Amino acid sequence: MGTDVSRIAVLADVHGNVPALEAVLDDIARTGADRVVVGGDLVGRGPEGRAVVERIRSLGLLSVRGNHEDLLLATRDTPRGKDADDDIARCTRWMADDLDDAAAAFAAALPPALVVPGAPDVRIVHGSPRSNREGIGPWTSAERVRELFDDVPEPVLCCAHTHRPLVHRLAGGLVVNVGSVGLPFDGDPRAAYALLVRDRDGWHSEVRRVPYDRDRVLARYRTTGFLDECGAMAAMAAREIETARSHLVPFEAWCRERGLPPVHRLVADFLEGFVPEQPVA
Numbered sequence: 001m002g003t004d005v006s007r008i009a010v011l012a013d014v015h016g017n018v019p020a021l022e023a024v025l026d027d028i029a030r031t032g033a034d035r036v037v038v039g040g041d042l043v044g045r046g047p048e049g050r051a052v053v054e055r056i057r058s059l060g061l062l063s064v065r066g067n068h069e070d071l072l073l074a075t076r077d078t079p080r081g082k083d084a085d086d087d088i089a090r091c092t093r094w095m096a097d098d099l100d101d102a103a104a105a106f107a108a109a110l111p112p113a114l115v116v117p118g119a120p121d122v123r124i125v126h127g128s129p130r131s132n133r134e135g136i137g138p139w140t141s142a143e144r145v146r147e148l149f150d151d152v153p154e155p156v157l158c159c160a161h162t163h164r165p166l167v168h169r170l171a172g173g174l175v176v177n178v179g180s181v182g183l184p185f186d187g188d189p190r191a192a193y194a195l196l197v198r199d200r201d202g203w204h205s206e207v208r209r210v211p212y213d214r215d216r217v218l219a220r221y222r223t224t225g226f227l228d229e230c231g232a233m234a235a236m237a238a239r240e241i242e243t244a245r246s247h248l249v250p251f252e253a254w255c256r257e258r259g260l261p262p263v264h265r266l267v268a269d270f271l272e273g274f275v276p277e278q279p280v281a
Contacts, residue, residue, distance in 0.1 A: 001109050004119030005034040010178045011193035012039030012126065012160030015068070016046025016095070016239075017182030018220070021055060022189040023212035024181050031195060031208070035116055037209050039160040039178055040066025040126030043107065045248070046182055046217075047226035049095055053103040065110035066126040066161070067111070067133045072096040073108055085261045086253065087231030093229055115154060121155040122196065124204070135162035136177055149175050156203050158194065163246070165207040176205045182259040183237070185277075189214060189244040214241055231264035245276035 009028045014021050020132040028036055040070040043049030045068065056063060075096035081089075097108070112132060116122040116270050126132040136159050138143060145168050149157055155173035165179030166185045179192030186192075197204050217274045218238060221227040236248040254270050255262040 001254065005116060006103060006198040007035075008116055008119060008122060008196040009033040009036045009193060010039055010158045010176070011036070011042045011181050012066070012178050013163055013180035013182060014038075014046075014052050015044055015180070015182035016049040016052055017191075017217055018048045018051050018055070018209075018216075019216045020182045020212045024191050024193050025055075025059075027208060027210045028193070028195075033195065035118060036061050037114070037116055037124050037158075038063035038159060039109070040064045040132060041068045041160065042066070043072050043099065043103075044068025044092075044095060044236055045233075045240075047095075047098070047224040047230075048099050048192060049233075050100060050103045053092050053099070057103075057106050062114060062124075063110050064114055064124055064126050065107065065112055065132065069107040069110060070132065070146075072099060073104060076104060077127050086173055087264055088248075088262045089231035090231035091226075094226070114208055119198070121154050122156040122158065123152050124158045126159065128159060129157070132161065136175065137157070137162040137165065138166065140197075142226050142236045145175055146170060149173060151210060158196070165194065167205050167207065173279045174203055174205060176207075177206060180227070184244045185240070185246045187244050193266055216226065217241055232262050232267050235264060235267050243276060247274070247276070250274065250277075 011024055038056055042052045048197050075092050100216055113125045128134040128148050157175045160178050163180035163183055166177040168175040178192050178194035181191045188209045193211055195206045195208055236251050239247045251270050252262050
């Protein structure tokens with residue numbers, strides 16, 4: 001394998017947000033990249049997962065498999081249950097049903113990790129080298145980052161999952177969390193992706209932010225039926241689009257602590273006392 005690739009765009013966590021994806025692809029086209037790679041979670045948490053998969057597949061982009069691909073594929077294989085009193089389960093089923101057989105087959109074939117063709121020193125995972133559900137975020141200790149970095153032989157490790165971009169320069173290499181295209185959680189509502197550039201001193205990373213039409217996304221929440229049919233999950237996702245802060249996971253935890261089902265009638269009570277996590281400087 002050669003080493004001819006010197007500019008790599010890595011995007012992830014699109015979560016069924018087509019307008020954000022198109023804005024990022026346009027920015028990549030303007031900026032220029034030898035290779036574009038997707039770090040997983042094309043689907044989930046948004047109404048147009050199938051459309052995102054079709055776009056990524058049509059472009060022939062390499063991708064790894066995120067935890068939301070796992071979730072929706074598992075849901076497709078699970079008999080329908082009584083989930084009327086659980087908006088999260090009901091919405092997960094709705095998003096799984098949105099995937100046709102071709103989109104599901106594409107997602108199922110995605111590897112858990114990949115080394116970028118033409119750049120054998122760059123590895124892409126969704127969460128961490130150990131799990132697509134483990135994220136490297138501002139809360140991750142330097143010791144843990146080092147431990148995870150040492151799990152792989154390549155000197156550059158790109159990850160996602162936390163929806164919060166980060167760049168860690170370590171002795172011997174680089175760890176880059178590329179952030180989220182569709183649902184940033186760092187207080188900046190613009191779509192995020194990473195551009196890796198190699199020069200004679202090695203690899204460097206720039207996290208790029210791209211504005212997109214969020215009103216257009218929220219309009220699609222309505223026209224696709226997502227907002228009406230997915231209850232609390234759609235309401236929390238809409239808040240995440242608007243605020244660029246995590247809402248769904250805290251809402252689920254709030255319900256669980258009270259022994260309550262995560263349903264739309266509880267959203268107002270949750271939001272009344274909820275203070276979103278503040279971005280870490």
